Amino acid sequence: MEQTKLERMLVLVGEHFDTRNDPTQLDVDEAIVARLLNIHPATVVEFNEGDGPIMWLIVFPVSKSAMDGFLNGALNETQLFESAEQDKDYSCLYLCSVVMLEEYRGKGIAFDHTINSIKAIGGSFKIDSLFVWPFEDAGLSLAQKIANEAGLPLYVKQR
DSSP: OOOOHHHHHHHHHHHHHHHHOOOTTTOOOOHHHHHHHHHHHGGGEEEESSEEEEEEEEEEEHHHHHHHHHHHTSSOHHHHHHHHHHHOOOOEEEEEEEEEEEEGGTTTHHHHHHHHHHHHHHHSSSSEEEEOOOOOOOHHHHHHHHHHHTTTEEEEEOO
């Protein structure tokens, strides 16, 4: 029996992120999604064509000091998220993750939704920089295109 889109998305998450075995990565579950949405409704996006999700996107704002701490290794991803709930002096946006089914990649879906999230969050907070922790070259390339379109500097955490 063929896997549903949801099942395929869950497999992709498991293949690309080892959150169960790496406590430094943010382990996104329903409780984390609710907490993200409490920060801002545009932090979590699911794109669904009616028969299941084809893309999940997570971005969230943090303070400059939290971004700096994450980039220099003083904070892990889970601590970065926790700082976003505590320190609401938001000026930076973390491009946390995009998961998309292979056959939909390269069509601008992730780009468009990320730009929309940046605009929505930027309408609530003065965002002056973006940052990313890319797990693959395609993620870094997408982040660079997004930063160029948004007219914001992009900072990269090395793996």
